[in-house]
Amino acid sequence: MTMHRCPWTLGQLLAMHALVKVAGHERLAALILDHSSQHEPDEHTEGDPQ
Numbered sequence: 001m002t003m004h005r006c007p008w009t010l011g012q013l014l015a016m017h018a019l020v021k022v023a024g025h026e027r028l029a030a031l032i033l034d035h036s037s038q039h040e041p042d043e044h045t046e047g048d049p050q
Contacts, residue, residue: 010039 013036021029
């Protein structure tokens with residue numbers, strides 16, 4: 001699997017996953033959760049202070 005620059009933090013991805021799942025979109029929720037597994041817990045986006 002290739003690494004890529006993602007504009008979302010892990011926390012944002014997990015929040016999106018929860019909202020999408022509650023809305024009933026199981027397949028999209030699964031895709032978001034799968035994508036979030038590629039992120040490190042302390043990963044920051046370019047504009048975030050470290």
